[in-house]
Amino acid sequence: MAYNDQNIFAKILRGDIPCDKVYENDYALAFRDIAPQTPVHVLVIPKGPYVSYVEFSEQASDAELAGFMRAVGAVAAELGIAEAGSRILSNQGEDGNQEVPHFHLHMLAGKNLGRMIKPIDE
Ligand code: AMP
Numbered sequence: 121m122a123y124n125d126q127n128i129f130a131k132i133l134r135g136d137i138p139c140d141k142v143y144e145n146d147y148a149l150a151f152r153d154i155a156p157q158t159p160v161h162v163l164v165i166p167k168g169p170y171v172s173y174v175e176f177s178e179q180a181s182d183a184e185l186a187g188f189m190r191a192v193g194a195v196a197a198e199l200g201i202a203e204a205g206s207r208i209l210s211n212q213g214e215d216g217n218q219e220v221p222h223f224h225l226h227m228l229a230g231k232n233l234g235r236m237i238k239p240i241d242e
Contacts, residue, residue, distance in 0.1 A: 121221070123169040129222035133167060143195045147187025150195045150227075159230025160199055160206075164192055170223040172212040192225060201229035207236075 124130075132139045132151065139151035142162050153161040166188050170176040180188070196202045206229035211218040 121171045121175075123171050123175075124221060125169065127220055127222050129163075129165050129220055129224065130169070133165070143191060143198050145187055145191050145194070147184050148191035150191060153226070158228040158233065160201055160228065162195055162199065162227040164188070164195060164225045164227060166223055171221045172218065172223050173210045174212060176223045192227070195227060199227075199229065201227075205229065205233075207233050 128137070131137045133149060139149075141149065141151050143150040143164075146167070148164055148166055150162050150164045153163050166176055166180065166184060168176075168180060168184055170180060176188070177185075192208065196206065206227060208225045208227050210216075210223070210225050
């Protein structure tokens with residue numbers, strides 16, 4: 121899928137619209153989700169133009185991959201969520217119900233998050 125630089129996260133990266141920033145390094149930006157689904161809900165996005173985790177994994181440089189994952193750890197430390205527990209997830213494509221076509225990890229914490237997803241036989 122071709123990257124569209126008019127998506128909302130591209131606009132945040134360019135500074136065209138504001139965000140509630142939590143952390144930033146050379147390769148990633150983390151900010152609070154505008155419609156939090158848990159008491160702590162932060163999005164981590166790479167600064168490069170990648171639609172999803174698939175493109176990011178396939179096309180990003182080693183420095184981008186490392187810088188992004190280091191940012192995830194730094195956000196967990198910044199938020200102090202590791203001890204009580206947290207969850208990261210990334211929606212991708214149609215079945216994943218991805219809404220914003222710029223790769224992002226959701227970092228969820230601040231309460232017991234229950235089971236991962238509804239099991240297929242329920
Ligand atoms: P996804 O379905 O994984 O693509 O989720 C996109 C997420 O982006 C949703 O949780 C939205 O609430 C969040 N979101 C959309 N616009 C903004 C924004 N301007 N600032 C922060 N979060 C946003």
